[in-house]
Amino acid sequence: MFARIYDLLCSFVSFIPLECMQMRFMQEAFIGILLLAPLAAAAGIQVVNFRMAFFSDAIGHSVFAGVAIGLLLSVSPHWSMPVTALLVGGGIMLLKRCSRLSSDTVIGVFYSAVAAAGLALVSRNPGVAKDMQTFLYGDILTVSGGEIAYLFILSLAFYIFQIFAFNKLMITGLDEKLAKAHNIPTALYEYIYVGLLALIVIVAVRATGVLLVTALLIIPSAAARNLASGAGKMVFFALLFGLVSGIAGLLLSAQEFINASSGAMIVLTASTIFFITLFFRKKG
Amino acid sequence: MTNTLEHKNCACCHEHPSAVKIENLSVKLGGISILDDISFHIPRGVCTAVVGPNGAGKTTLVKALLGDVDHTGKILFRQEKDGSFTEKRPVFGYVPQRLLFDRLLPLTVMEFLAGSFCLRPVFLGVSRSFRNTAEEYLNEVDCIRVKDRKLGALSGGELQRVLLALALMRKPEILILDEPAAGVDFKGEKLCCELLETFRKKQQFTQIMVSHDLSTVAAHAAHVICINHRVFAEGDPEKVLTSRALLDTFGLHMGMVDLHKDCHCSCHHHGGK
Numbered sequence: 001m002f003a004r005i006y007d008l009l010c011s012f013v014s015f016i017p018l019e020c021m022q023m024r025f026m027q028e029a030f031i032g033i034l035l036l037a038p039l040a041a042a043a044g045i046q047v048v049n050f051r052m053a054f055f056s057d058a059i060g061h062s063v064f065a066g067v068a069i070g071l072l073l074s075v076s077p078h079w080s081m082p083v084t085a086l087l088v089g090g091g092i093m094l095l096k097r098c099s100r101l102s103s104d105t106v107i108g109v110f111y112s113a114v115a116a117a118g119l120a121l122v123s124r125n126p127g128v129a130k131d132m133q134t135f136l137y138g139d140i141l142t143v144s145g146g147e148i149a150y151l152f153i154l155s156l157a158f159y160i161f162q163i164f165a166f167n168k169l170m171i172t173g174l175d176e177k178l179a180k181a182h183n184i185p186t187a188l189y190e191y192i193y194v195g196l197l198a199l200i201v202i203v204a205v206r207a208t209g210v211l212l213v214t215a216l217l218i219i220p221s222a223a224a225r226n227l228a229s230g231a232g233k234m235v236f237f238a239l240l241f242g243l244v245s246g247i248a249g250l251l252l253s254a255q256e257f258i259n260a261s262s263g264a265m266i267v268l269t270a271s272t273i274f275f276i277t278l279f280f281r282k283k284g
Numbered sequence: 285m286t287n288t289l290e291h292k293n294c295a296c297c298h299e300h301p302s303a304v305k306i307e308n309l310s311v312k313l314g315g316i317s318i319l320d321d322i323s324f325h326i327p328r329g330v331c332t333a334v335v336g337p338n339g340a341g342k343t344t345l346v347k348a349l350l351g352d353v354d355h356t357g358k359i360l361f362r363q364e365k366d367g368s369f370t371e372k373r374p375v376f377g378y379v380p381q382r383l384l385f386d387r388l389l390p391l392t393v394m395e396f397l398a399g400s401f402c403l404r405p406v407f408l409g410v411s412r413s414f415r416n417t418a419e420e421y422l423n424e425v426d427c428i429r430v431k432d433r434k435l436g437a438l439s440g441g442e443l444q445r446v447l448l449a450l451a452l453m454r455k456p457e458i459l460i461l462d463e464p465a466a467g468v469d470f471k472g473e474k475l476c477c478e479l480l481e482t483f484r485k486k487q488q489f490t491q492i493m494v495s496h497d498l499s500t501v502a503a504h505a506a507h508v509i510c511i512n513h514r515v516f517a518e519g520d521p522e523k524v525l526t527s528r529a530l531l532d533t534f535g536l537h538m539g540m541v542d543l544h545k546d547c548h549c550s551c552h553h554h555g556g557k
Contacts, residue, residue, distance in 0.1 A: 049389055100314065166405035167398075174385045174396070174435075180352045181378035181460070182400060229434060230392040231399070235407035 006031075006145050020254035025141050029262065032143040033246040035151045036207055037216075037266070039158060041242025043200045044217035045235060046193065048225060050173045053218050054104055055092065055194075058111040059201040060213040062088040063135045064118020066202075071121065071128065082202050088114055089198035093191060138209030138263045140250065151203055158196050165189050170231065208263030216263075219270040220245065226277040245270035300327035300506075301362075303458060303490040304349070305369055308357035311344050318344045321357070322515045326507070328362065331484070331491040333505035333521070335498060337534050340512040342494045343381070346462055349492070350376060364457060377451030377459040377489070383443065387436035393446055394418060396435050400450055421449040425479060448476065452483055459484075461493045464500070477504045498525060 010027040020026050047056050062085045070080030088110055095106045122129050172179040172186045179186050204213045224237035249266030252258055258265065304326040311319040318341045326332045336342050347353040351373055360369035391399075397418045398410040422428045427445040430438055438446065444464070451459055464476060477500070484491055495501055501508060502521050509518040510533040517524045517533070524530065 049386065051386070163405050164403075166407060167400070167402065170391070170396075170399045170406070174389075174391075175380055175383050177347065177350060177352055178378060178380055178383070180350045181376040182454075183373070183376075225388070225390055228390040230390055230406075231395045232407045232409060234390045 002149055003145065006148065018251060018254075020251070026250075026254060028143055028145070028148065029140045029250060030247070032140055032148055032151065032207070033250050033266075034243075035148065035155055036140075036204060037242045037246025038239045039151070039155045039200060040204050040216045041220035041238045042162065042235070043158065043197050044219075044221040044242075045224075045238050046169060046173070047197070048218050048221040049170075052197075053214055054107050054111075055089075056197065056201050056217055057214045058092065058107050058114065059085050059089055059198045060205055060210045061111055061118070062114040062198075063202060063205050063210060064121070064132070065114035067128070067131065067135065068117050068121035082199055084114070085198040085202045086195055089194045090191065093194050097187065135205055136209050136211060137261060138205060138207050138212070140207040140262050143206065147203070147206065154196075154199055154203065158200065161192060161196060165193065169193060208267060212263055212267045215267040215270065219267065219274050223270070223274040223277040226274070226281045241270065241273050245273055300330055302326060302369075303328035303362050304492075305360040306358070307360070309345075309348060309355055309359060310357055311341070311348055311353055311355045313344070313353075317513065319348070319355075319511075320513050322511065323357075324509055324515055324518050326490060326492060326509075328490050329484070329488055330506040331480070331493060331504055332507040332509065333501040334492065334494045334509050334511060335496060335501055335533070336511040337496060340496075340533070342496070342511065343462060345511065346378075346460055346492075346494055349458075349460065350378065361458075374457035375454055377454050377456030379444065379447045379451050379459070379461045379464060381462040382440070383447070385436070389434075389436055391435045392432050393422075393435055393438070394431050396446070397450055397453070401453065417453070418449075421453050422446070424452075424483075425449045445476070448479075452487070455487060456489050458490045458492060461491070463495055463497075464493060480504075498530075501525070 009031055010024065013027045013030050014021055016030075021030065047053055063081050065088070066081035066084035067077050069084055070077040073080065092103075092107055092110050095101070095110075096103045099106070118132065122132055168179070168184045168186075168189050171182060172184060172189060176186055201213055201217070204216050208216050220242035221234070221238045223241050224234045227237050228234035246266055249269040250262050252269065253260050253262035253265035302325040306325070307323050309319055309322050310317065322345075334342055334345060344353060348355045348359060358371070360371060361374050362369055363372065364374070394410055394415065395406045398404075398414055399406050402411065402414055404411065419428060419431060422431055425445040425448050427442055427449065430442050430446065435443070435446075459480075461480075480491060481504075483489075493501070493505060502525055505521050507519070508521045508524045510516040510524060510530060512533045517530070
């Protein structure tokens with residue numbers, strides 16, 4: 001059932017009149033980007049508005065620990081990575097809520113710990129170093145059908161959650177006491193948000209690698225903030241910029257005169273959009 | 285022990301039954317006792333002022349009321365349904381002292397209000413009917429002109445009025461104002477207090493005002509509670525604010541507060557200019 005829909009989508013995408021789009025892996029990557037780019041941009045809206053860029057960076061680095069734990073327990077990294085990311089995200093939130101340490105200190109501790117776990121592993125068996133490269137640089141071109149299906153389900157879950165939670169997270173982000181006065185279960189919403197964000201970051205690492213994963217999330221929203229006067233417009237612009245930079249970056253990377261890593265090209269395109277929006281910035 | 289000396293001959297408490305009963309409330313933060321075994325009642329349908337110097341635990345008391353801090357002891361609210369007292373929290377309207385938020389956040393006043401009430405996420409737009417209600421309330425607090433401005437572009441006074449409109453729109457059973465005088469100019473403050481009186485008559489809510497500004501309290505509160513980690517006095521403003529308890533709460537300098545109205549005005553002119 002899924003395979004047939006997937007084939008249909010691929011042949012649909014192949015109608016794009018570009019030479020590169022005749023190849024199956026490009027069609028798959030294109031569908032992957034169609035799902036991932038707006039999802040990452042949507043998740044990035046709150047990352048930017050609540051200043052969580054460092055947080056998403058820490059989650060990104062947890063893939064190292066995720067791979068390490070997977071090897072130690074001999075489970076597939078497809079399982080160990082998202083589980084580790086969830087634990088790291090939840091752990092940061094828990095420590096932030098229960099201790100009086102500032103959030104960047106808490107994140108800094110987790111960040112270093114998960115990165116160190118990865119380094120320790122690589123130094124122990126150099127054979128893994130090559131696997132690690134996949135996560136450092138990412139590669140959307142090798143995305144599999146199963147991953148696309150996972151991405152689709154994750155997108156659906158995230159968008160449905162946002163329809164219910166967007167307003168509540170907004171008030172919580174403005175002032176937690178105000179949210180409490182409005183009887184919003186702030187902790188519940190924050191934990192669910194952080195959980196979904198962790199899963200999204202892990203998928204995004206597949207596309208752009210650990211180094212650039214935060215960029216995929218925050219640059220569309222940062223550009224949107226330059227133009228938007230309200231929350232509604234910001235969501236619209238962020239999704240638009242995410243989608244445009246994702247598609248343009250992927251297609252550019254496949255052109256012969258560029259022939260560069262697709263993750264890097266996507267982030268470069270997004271950055272270009274950001275710098276252009278700087279000139280149209282809204283004052284006040 | 286709590287000093288409830290003034291309480292027994294408090295006219296306000298005779299006329300108005302309680303809305304909130306606080307019994308042996310203690311709050312510790314990081315091993316330091318912020319509120320130490322305090323007990324008092326808040327009368328229903330009138331304005332109660334909680335006064336005390338900076339660091340007396342006023343904001344912590346508000347947090348405890350809102351359920352935002354761990355505490356021992358009991359906070360009981362009167363239930364509209366049957367008049368019994370339980371720990372179930374009523375509908376609060378809360379006007380914070382200030383919002384510490386990112387001033388560049390793209391969020392309009394209308395979206396902020398809609399986000400607080402509507403189920404529909406604000407990125408799908410704000411419904412016509414909500415817009416009308418919100419405009420009505422913004423009009424009442426004399427702030428209709430800011431409805432499509434960015435929240436971060438508002439002045440302190442405008443922001444506080446928007447927050448007041450938000451609190452009133454909730455049709456609260458208890459309205460809590462944290463330092464309402466901070467950030468509002470003299471004219472704005474007077475308007476705010478008059479406005480609150482009108483609304484209180486219309487909506488019949490209980491108002492709790494936390495303040496270290498005694499002149500505001502003297503002019504507008506019907507019941508006063510002095511706290512400084514413990515309750516030092518509670519009762520009618522004329523009695524409490526001239527009593528020895530005030531001296532105990534605030535220290536020496538505040539002992540000579542004059543309660544005449546002209547003092548109230550002149551104090552604020554000094555502050556404003």
